[in-house]
Each structure stands twice: as C-alpha cells, then as structure tokens.
Amino acid sequence: MQPVAIGLLGLGTVGAEVARRIEDRQGAFARRIGRTVIVRKVAVRDPQKPRNVPIPADRYITDPIQVATDPETTLVIELMGGIEPARTAVLAALEAGKDVVTANKALLAEHGAEIFAAARRAGRSVAFEGAVGGGIPVIHAISVGLAANRFAALAAILNGTCNFILSSMARSGLSYAEALRQAQELGYAEADPTLDVDGTDTSHKLAILAQLAFGASVTTDMIPRQGIDTLQSSDIQYAAELGYTVKLLAVARDHRDAGLELRVAPRLVRRGSPLAEVSGPDNAIRTIGEPVGSNLMSGPGAGAGPTASAVLADVIDVIIGRAALTARSLDLWPADAPAPRLCSPRDVRGRSYLRFMIADRPGVLGTIAQVLGQHGVSIASVIQHDPGEDDHPDAPVPLVIMTHPASEADLVAALQAIDFLPIVTPPSIRLGVED
Amino acid sequence: MQPVAIGLLGLGTVGAEVARRIEDRQGAFARRIGRTVIVRKVAVRDPQKPRNVPIPADRYITDPIQVATDPETTLVIELMGGIEPARTAVLAALEAGKDVVTANKALLAEHGAEIFAAARRAGRSVAFEGAVGGGIPVIHAISVGLAANRFAALAAILNGTCNFILSSMARSGLSYAEALRQAQELGYAEADPTLDVDGTDTSHKLAILAQLAFGASVTTDMIPRQGIDTLQSSDIQYAAELGYTVKLLAVARDHRDAGLELRVAPRLVRRGSPLAEVSGPDNAIRTIGEPVGSNLMSGPGAGAGPTASAVLADVIDVIIGRAALTARSLDLWPADAPAPRLCSPRDVRGRSYLRFMIADRPGVLGTIAQVLGQHGVSIASVIQHDPGEDDHPDAPVPLVIMTHPASEADLVAALQAIDFLPIVTPPSIRLGVED
Numbered sequence: 001m002q003p004v005a006i007g008l009l010g011l012g013t014v015g016a017e018v019a020r021r022i023e024d025r026q027g028a029f030a031r032r033i034g035r036t037v038i039v040r041k042v043a044v045r046d047p048q049k050p051r052n053v054p055i056p057a058d059r060y061i062t063d064p065i066q067v068a069t070d071p072e073t074t075l076v077i078e079l080m081g082g083i084e085p086a087r088t089a090v091l092a093a094l095e096a097g098k099d100v101v102t103a104n105k106a107l108l109a110e111h112g113a114e115i116f117a118a119a120r121r122a123g124r125s126v127a128f129e130g131a132v133g134g135g136i137p138v139i140h141a142i143s144v145g146l147a148a149n150r151f152a153a154l155a156a157i158l159n160g161t162c163n164f165i166l167s168s169m170a171r172s173g174l175s176y177a178e179a180l181r182q183a184q185e186l187g188y189a190e191a192d193p194t195l196d197v198d199g200t201d202t203s204h205k206l207a208i209l210a211q212l213a214f215g216a217s218v219t220t221d222m223i224p225r226q227g228i229d230t231l232q233s234s235d236i237q238y239a240a241e242l243g244y245t246v247k248l249l250a251v252a253r254d255h256r257d258a259g260l261e262l263r264v265a266p267r268l269v270r271r272g273s274p275l276a277e278v279s280g281p282d283n284a285i286r287t288i289g290e291p292v293g294s295n296l297m298s299g300p301g302a303g304a305g306p307t308a309s310a311v312l313a314d315v316i317d318v319i320i321g322r323a324a325l326t327a328r329s330l331d332l333w334p335a336d337a338p339a340p341r342l343c344s345p346r347d348v349r350g351r352s353y354l355r356f357m358i359a360d361r362p363g364v365l366g367t368i369a370q371v372l373g374q375h376g377v378s379i380a381s382v383i384q385h386d387p388g389e390d391d392h393p394d395a396p397v398p399l400v401i402m403t404h405p406a407s408e409a410d411l412v413a414a415l416q417a418i419d420f421l422p423i424v425t426p427p428s429i430r431l432g433v434e435d
Numbered sequence: 436m437q438p439v440a441i442g443l444l445g446l447g448t449v450g451a452e453v454a455r456r457i458e459d460r461q462g463a464f465a466r467r468i469g470r471t472v473i474v475r476k477v478a479v480r481d482p483q484k485p486r487n488v489p490i491p492a493d494r495y496i497t498d499p500i501q502v503a504t505d506p507e508t509t510l511v512i513e514l515m516g517g518i519e520p521a522r523t524a525v526l527a528a529l530e531a532g533k534d535v536v537t538a539n540k541a542l543l544a545e546h547g548a549e550i551f552a553a554a555r556r557a558g559r560s561v562a563f564e565g566a567v568g569g570g571i572p573v574i575h576a577i578s579v580g581l582a583a584n585r586f587a588a589l590a591a592i593l594n595g596t597c598n599f600i601l602s603s604m605a606r607s608g609l610s611y612a613e614a615l616r617q618a619q620e621l622g623y624a625e626a627d628p629t630l631d632v633d634g635t636d637t638s639h640k641l642a643i644l645a646q647l648a649f650g651a652s653v654t655t656d657m658i659p660r661q662g663i664d665t666l667q668s669s670d671i672q673y674a675a676e677l678g679y680t681v682k683l684l685a686v687a688r689d690h691r692d693a694g695l696e697l698r699v700a701p702r703l704v705r706r707g708s709p710l711a712e713v714s715g716p717d718n719a720i721r722t723i724g725e726p727v728g729s730n731l732m733s734g735p736g737a738g739a740g741p742t743a744s745a746v747l748a749d750v751i752d753v754i755i756g757r758a759a760l761t762a763r764s765l766d767l768w769p770a771d772a773p774a775p776r777l778c779s780p781r782d783v784r785g786r787s788y789l790r791f792m793i794a795d796r797p798g799v800l801g802t803i804a805q806v807l808g809q810h811g812v813s814i815a816s817v818i819q820h821d822p823g824e825d826d827h828p829d830a831p832v833p834l835v836i837m838t839h840p841a842s843e844a845d846l847v848a849a850l851q852a853i854d855f856l857p858i859v860t861p862p863s864i865r866l867g868v869e870d
Contacts, residue, residue, distance in 0.1 A: 277709070309584055
C-alpha cells in the first residue's frame with residue numbers, strides 16, 4: 001500500500017507535536033493506523049527557524065496554498081489558526097480533492113457553511129475534533145457515541161484561559177488583572193488574551209457544538225456574549241458565600257416551540273456540581289439528551305499534546321474511511337438550512353445573582369425589593385455587607401440578592417429601573433445561575 | 436433503498452426501549468440514520484405476555500437461534516444477557532452473515548476471543564457500546580476519539596448498584612445490608628445482587644476496557660477481584676475522617692516492563708477528586724493517555740434509556756458502515772495474541788488504609804508499627820479511636836493507619852504477621868488508595 005502523504009499547514013507547538021507523532025513509528029498512532037504515513041510538505045512562515053521536528057528542511061514551503069494543493073498529498077492538516085490564509089488554503093485543498101483535518105474553531109464558526117459546501121462539492125470530508133475541547137473527544141461523543149439522542153441542553157467550560165483565571169480569583173481572591181498576569185506568567189494566557197477573556201473563543205466553540213447537537217445553522221452573531229474581563233472579584237467572593245462558583249459557560253438549550261437559547265456568559269454553578277469542580281485550565285462539557293440523560297466529559301482543553309491527540313484521531317478517521325461516512329450521515333452546515341429560531345428573553349427563565357451598590361441607610365433594601373416585585377422578580381435570599389473599615393461613611397455598600405426563577409426580560413427591565421434610583425450607584429451586576 | 440431489517444434478541448426493559456425508539460419515526464435516531472429501519476423478528480421467552488411495544492405479536496418467536504439466523508434480517512441486536520443462549524445465538528448470527536450489536540459484557544469478557552474470531556471469519560462486525568458504562572460513550576471514546584493515544588492507566592466506577600450502595604453507606608452511615616435493602620427497594624439493585632456486589636460485573640467490564648485500551652488479551656480470571664459485600668461501614672467512616680471516599684474501582688495500569696496491573700476492589704479516593712464526586716448510580720471512567728493526559732467521562736451507568744442510547748449509536752455505526760471500519764482497524768481479541776504480562780505484587784506500590792482491631796492497652800501501637808517497619812512499610816498517619824461507651828472494657832478497639840507508599844507484597848506479608856499477634860483480633864483490613 002502507498003504511504004499516506006500529508007500536507008501540514010502550520011508548525012507551531014501543536015503542528016510540531018503532530019509532525020513528531022506522525023514520524024514516530026513506535027507510537028499508538030502508528031500502530032492503530034496500519035499504514036505508513038508521512039508528512040510530505042509543511043507550510044511555515046520562516047523555513048530557516050530552527051525546529052525540533054524530524055522533518056527535512058527541504059519539505060518546508062512558505063506558501064500554504066502550494067502545500068494545500070500539492071499533487072502528491074491526499075490529506076491536509078490545517079493548524080495555522082485564524083481566518084486567513086487558513087480559509088483560502090482549506091478551500092483550495094478541498095477543491096484539489098484532499099480531505100481536511102483542522103483544529104481551527106474560528107474558521108469553522110465563521111465560515112463553516114462555505115467550507116462544508118466545498119467539501120460536499122468535492123466529495124471530501126472535514127474532520128475537526130481538535131477545534132473544541134482540546135483533548136476531550138467531544139465532537140466524536142456528540143456526533144457518534146451519542147448520535148441516537150435528541151439533545152435538550154448543553155453547558156460547557158470551553159476556554160482554559162478563562163477557567164484558570166476564574167479558579168485563581170476564587171481561590172486566592174486575586175483581582176481579574178492580577179489573575180490574568182499570573183496566567184500569562186504561567187503560560188495559560190497569551191500576551192494578547194482578548195479573544196479568550198471577552199468570550200469570543202468560547203462563542204466560536206459553542207457555535208460548532210450547537211451545530212452538531214441541534215442540527216441548527218448557528219453562527220457566532222446569534223450568541224449573546226459576555227466575557228470575564230469585567231468581572232469583579234467581590235462578586236466571585238459573594239457567590240462563594242452563597243455556595244456557588246463562577247464559571248464562563250457556553251450554554252445551548254432547546255426550548256422547543258420557544259426556540260433555541262444560546263449564550264456565553266459568566267454564570268453561577270452550585271459548588272459540588274460537576275461543572276463547578278472543573279478547575280484550572282481544564283475544559284468540560286455537560287450534555288443532556290433523550291434517551292441518555294446527563295453526561296459529562298472533562299479533560300485538558302488546550303496544549304500541544306491534547307490537541308495532537310484530537311488531530312491524530314481525525315487523521316485515523318480520515319485514513320480508514322470513517323470520517324467520510326460520518327460527514328455523509330451528519331450533513332453539517334447544510335447550505336439551505338434555515339437559521340434556528342432563537343429564544344426571546346421573555347421565554348428564558350432562571351434564577352439570578354444581583355449585586356447593587358447602595359446608599360447605606362434604612363429603607364433602601366425595601367425600595368429595591370419593591371421595584372423587583374413590580375417586575376415580577378421575587379427574592380430568595382439577601383446578603384447585606386457592612387461597609388469596609390477604610391470606606392468613607394457615605395461610600396456605597398454592596399447588597400447581594402439571589403432571586404427565585406424569573407424571566408430574563410423582567411430582570412433586565414427591573415435592573416434598568418433600579419439603576420435610575422438615586423440611592424443606587426450603577427451599573428448593578430446580574431449573573432445567571434445555571435441550575 | 437431497502438429498509439434495514441433487524442432481529443432483536445430479548446425484550447426486557449432495554450430491549451423494549453430499543454424497539455420503541457427504532458419504531459418511532461420522529462426520533463433523533465431515525466433522522467440520523469437516513470434509512471428506514473424495522474424490527475423484523477423478536478426473540479422472547481413468553482410471546483403472550485402483554486407488552487407496551489409497537490411490534491405486532493406475529494413477529495415474536497421463542498427460539499433465539501431462529502431470530503438470529505432469519506434470512507430477512509441483516510443486523511442482530513442481542514439484549515438477552517448472560518452466556519447462554521446468547522453465545523450460541525450471536526455465533527449463529529455471525530455465521531449467517533449478520534452484523535451484531537450487543538450490550539452483553541459477560542459474554543464478551545468470557546467468550547470475546549471466540550466471538551471476534553467468528554466475526555472475522557464472516558467479515559462482519561460486533562459493536563458493544565452498551566456493554567460498559569451504560570449511556571457513557573466510553574467504548575467509542577477509547578477506540579475512536581482517543582485512538583491516537585498510548586494509554587498508561589484507567590480507573591473507573593463501572594457498577595451503578597455498588598456505587599449507589601457505597602454512596603448511601605457514606606452519606607447515612609447505613610450498614611452494607613441496610614444500604615443494599617434500600618437499593619433493592621428503589622430499583623437500583625436486583626433481587627439477587629451477587630454478580631454486582633461481589634465485583635464480577637465490574638471485572639467483566641474491566642476486561643473489555645483493558646482489551647481496548649491496552650490491546651491485551653485480558654480475561655476475567657486475570658483480574659484480582661474484591662467486592663463491596665464484605666465492607667464495613669466503620670471503614671467508610673474512618674476513610675471519611677481521613678478525607679477519602681470509598682469507591683469500587685476497576686483499575687488497569689501499564690507498568691511497562693513490569694507488566695499490566697489489573698484489579699477490582701474497593702479503594703480510597705481523595706474527596707474532591709473527580710471519581711470521588713461520582714455518587715448514586717452513576718458510572719465514571721478516568722483515562723490517562725499519551726499524549727492527551729487525563730480525561731474523565733461520567734453519566735448514567737445503567738437503565739433502559741441510557742443503554743438504548745448506546746445500543747442505537749452502535750446500530751447507526753453498523754448501518755452507515757463505520758462499525759466495519761472500526762472493527763478492521765482495532766483487531767479486537769486477536770486469536771493469536773499472547774496473554775498480557777501481569778504485574779507482580781512486588782512491582783505495585785501505593786499507599787494503603789489499614790484497620791486493626793487491637794487490645795486497648797499501652798504499647799500495642801508500637802508493636803504494630805514495628806512489624807510494619809520490619810516489612811518496609813512506613814506510617815503516614817494514625818487514628819486511634821476510643822472504645823464505644825457500650826463496649827465491654829476488654830473489647831478490641833480500632834486502630835486506623837494510613838501508610839506511605841509501599842509494595843503490595845510487603846503490605847500483605849506485614850498484615851499476615853500482624854494477624855498472628857495475640858494483641859490483634861483478625862482479620863485486619865487493608866484498602867488501597869487510588870492516587
């Protein structure tokens with residue numbers, strides 16, 4: 001049998017790990033595949049840069065399109081990240097008749113329809129286990145192992161940087177800025193962490209998971225998104241007093257006739273529940289399906305080894321022919337699919353954590369409770385903190401309220417009204433509770 | 436396209452759930468498969484029994500072999516459980532050229548070699564997601580999603596009955612007998628729970644997982660097995676005082692040159708660690724692989740809905756052709772595989788929980804510590820409990836010791852020596868710690 005010849009786009013930490021494991025003939029990967037696999041061409045920006053990779057320098061090429069369309073290869077692995085030139089190279093590879101394995105969540109979330117249309121035209125498959133959840137085989141779980149289910153909901157921790165920062169803030173009482181700096185020093189956050197901490201990365205991954213689980217054409221612009229960069233450590237401490245941990249969650253929930261609820265936001269999760277106990281840079285995905293019930297998967301959400309595990313699982317799937325069958329049965333990002341019907345905030349009910357900064361004088365709690373009541377929001381518990389010793393006697397003090405279930409629309413309206421009260425220093429904070 | 440015609444062996448709670456979902460044309464299952472599927476024949480013991488299943492009574496047949504070999508079917512689903520007549524029926528189905536889906540862990544653990552040899556001869560596939568972990572797609576995860584890894588270890592909670600009983604004993608201080616009765620009343624334990632509580636069911640499932648993860652011909656007789664039926668609630672309470680939960684664990688660990696460690700036993704897991712927090716009837720599987728690192732999957736370990744989810748995932752895999760490709764690339768239970776080299780107790784090191792019943796007088800702790808020391812076992816911590824108020828003044832009192840890591844062989848020898856001391860009431864208890 002001919003060896004399988006691979007074109008590799010990108011040779012960063014993940015690309016180098018994948019290349020090393022393909023060339024390592026002793027690994028589980030090589031044993032499982034039963035065929036010889038070689039990395040025929042590699043697209044790199046700087047071919048002169050010294051690299052600890054067992055690939056001869058004459059296979060390095062600076063033009064990704066040339067690598068993607070090389071007539072000698074049959075499979076292209078895209079690990080460049082970002083939209084361009086990855087998009088053009090993946091489309092060129094498909095058009096040239098090659099299967100594609102990619103870990104690029106931004107590309108799939110923003111151009112999935114175009115890419116899967118090109119794959120269908122070419123009769124090729126696109127596999128993407130590495131795009132979501134790092135080393136957790138969540139794409140295979142949802143699309144293969146749990147394929148017989150109708151999914152009702154999923155809630156997931158999909159960004160290791162954010163989870164590391166939130167874990168540090170909860171454990172050590174660090175501010176967001178301090179926890180971010182620590183994460184950067186330890187290599188868990190990039191120099192420019194914007195796309196991680198503002199929730200963009202998580203919403204890319206949620207768009208992909210929601211596509212798979214609900215068969216809906218979800219794009220990132222449909223997902224209301226709130227990051228962790230505006231979180232205050234005091235809210236994490238008050239949540240802890242109430243028995244909750246704050247996690248950046250990706251949530252998708254099927255409300256049947258009322259539509260699909262989608263969101264990326266910091267949310268309160270009860271301590272001791274499975275998602276609350278996922279700490280550090282790990283990721284986790286909880287799914288609820290019919291007939292299976294509730295499942296949880298957790299593991300390393302990023303890093304060279306875990307992502308290589310996912311990419312190489314896809315390479316095996318493509319080479320032995322399974323990926324083509326999966327692609328055919330899944331009909332991902334169909335060209336003619338209508339957009340999903342999205343839930344209105346009227347239809348989404350849940351408990352909320354509220355924090356107001358109020359004037360420290362009698363009657364204020366009563367006024368706020370009254371406004372909440374006028375909007376149909378009832379109170380489950382209240383914590384009123386004393387002013388700090390160093391605070392000015394007139395400084396506003398925090399008032400923390402846990403509500404009973406109420407509609408999002410009512411909560412938003414109530415908070416708008418409360419923020420107009422002269423006894424309140426806006427903006428008041430609202431975080432949903434994931435029950 | 437012709438409809439896919441299925442022969443179903445067994446129509447208990449799982450069989451009925453599978454039949455209903457196959458006949459339900461509205462389900463996720465039907466949408467995913469893209470073909471019509473019908474249950475053509477069903478093997479049942481009593482065709483007259485009233486059943487809430489949308490299958491005409493004229494499709495019921497009492498002879499499973501006749502259903503397994505029916506010329507109109509192409510796929511046989513075996514949900515009878517037990518060894519015979521399941522074994523004969525599955526072999527007959529394969530020989531008649533049918534693919535097989537089964538959830539029968541006892542059959543695969545004890546006759547896997549014979550069944551997979553028959554499948555290879557016939558060029559057919561045997562899929563078995565439902566055999567381990569109920570609704571958790573662990574078979575797909577290990578053999579597909581994590582296929583590029585070399586596994587170093589797995590530790591798993593694989594029996595929901597045992598986990599429910601242990602959770603009750605820990606939470607309510609119930610004795611084993613009381614917790615078992617409660618589990619039976621709630622439907623979490625069968626009238627005859629022997630195969631669950633003595634660890635047999637867990638060892639069947641471990642044999643299957645170890646086959647997959649380590650590519651070794653593991654049979655149940657290689658697995659040292661200890662059940663929960665001899666556990667005392669006092670040991671669960673003392674473990675809790677030390678910060679541990681007791682779980683019935685299936686463990687497989689690759690010690691490379693020293694061989695494969697296999698065991699089923701109640702073990703101490705540190706509270707707050709992922710496996711410790713799996714409570715009630717749930718199952719969980721933790722794997723450690725290279726390059727992925729540590730992964731955890733948890734979910735419902737049994738029941739009609741979860742098992743149907745697993746069986747129907749296999750049905751999809753068989754019908755769209757993926758199961759055949761997986762079977763070919765996996766080479767399960769190869770006929771000529773040597774037995775795995777098993778670890779000697781000399782080579783297995785770990786911490787242990789020890790509980791002695793000793794005479795309540797000075798110097799006894801010193802004597803026991805000395806014997807442990809002579810066997811190379813050093814002590815990490817000691818709890819000596821006061822005698823109960825109602826106890827006879829001469830009644831033995833418990834002495835609980837947590838050791839530092841030591842070899843199993845040394846621990847066994849030390850306990851044998853200690854149980855000969857006149858100041859000790861044997862048998863002393865030893866439970867390993869899963870770190």
